[in-house]
Amino acid sequence: MSLSEEMITEAQPYLTANEKHPFVQGIINGTLSPQQLRYYDEQDIAFEYNEVAVINALINYGTTTDQVQLFHKRLTLQLNMLRDWLKREPDSMPHDWKSLKWTPIQPINQLYRQHMAATIQTHSVLQILPSFAAGEWLYIELGKYLKHQTRVDQEPFRSFLTLGNQDFLGPTGFIQQFFEIIDQEAEKASIREQQQAKATFLKSCLLEWYFWDASYKHITWDNWQSAALTGQTGPLL
Numbered sequence: 236m237s238l239s240e241e242m243i244t245e246a247q248p249y250l251t252a253n254e255k256h257p258f259v260q261g262i263i264n265g266t267l268s269p270q271q272l273r274y275y276d277e278q279d280i281a282f283e284y285n286e287v288a289v290i291n292a293l294i295n296y297g298t299t300t301d302q303v304q305l306f307h308k309r310l311t312l313q314l315n316m317l318r319d320w321l322k323r324e325p326d327s328m329p330h331d332w333k334s335l336k337w338t339p340i341q342p343i344n345q346l347y348r349q350h351m352a353a354t355i356q357t358h359s360v361l362q363i364l365p366s367f368a369a370g371e372w373l374y375i376e377l378g379k380y381l382k383h384q385t386r387v388d389q390e391p392f393r394s395f396l397t398l399g400n401q402d403f404l405g406p407t408g409f410i411q412q413f414f415e416i417i418d419q420e421a422e423k424a425s426i427r428e429q430q431q432a433k434a435t436f437l438k439s440c441l442l443e444w445y446f447w448d449a450s451y452k453h454i455t456w457d458n459w460q461s462a463a464l465t466g467q468t469g470p471l472l
């Protein structure tokens with residue numbers, strides 16, 4: 236089994252857990268509150284800007300021209316998506332560049348962003364790419380799962396998790412190419428480096444679940460602080 240096949244196989248329980256998460260179920264049923272949607276939206280835009288830094292690192296440390304061109308293409312797509320995202324916010328959810336810069340990065344988002352950013356200092360595509368590819372893979376798989384559900388047909392729920400762009404899918408789509416790059420890089424790496432790359436992939440899948448959870452429960456530094464300072468030791472998070 237190739238390294239990417241191992242990653243995908245071992246990530247299946249995480250995928251199932253993500254599918255079952257009440258936030259994902261809330262997308263299907265259209266039952267998320269404006270507050271939950273707003274939290275996700277703000278945090279996710281900030282998360283996607285962090286992905287820009289990770290993709291930039293992949294461009295820097297790519298080991299072939301083909302890799303660098305692919306990462307460059309993915310970066311352009313990311314910036315276009317972000318530009319369109321900023322444009323389509325309703326009045327109730329302003330997302331101009333300035334307000335975005337002041338959006339506090341909440342605890343789980345910070346943990347996930349730092350988990351990804353920490354791979355940059357390895358200067359290794361094998362270590363950096365799985366941190367990013369995991370979220371991409373999971374969103375594509377969740378999109379496939381949602382396609383088979385009877386989901387509400389109104390915005391903003393309708394467009395959620397629809398990475399329908401053909402650039403992402405199929406044998407020449409980004410995710411397939413990312414897995415091929417992981418396997419090419421793995422051939423040059425030690426077993427230990429391969430295991431580290433897999434652990435990074437799986438940790439991103441786990442943090443995806445916590446990202447939904449934080450949005451569902453509105454986890455913020457403020458409510459963490461008040462829980463700590465009032466001595467609440469309730470359920471995990």
Ligand SMILES: Cc1ncc(CN)c(N)n1
Nearest residue numbers: 279282283370371374446
């Ligand atoms: C948390 C998260 N993970 C992944 C993606 C898809 N790049 C995203 N937008 N947000």
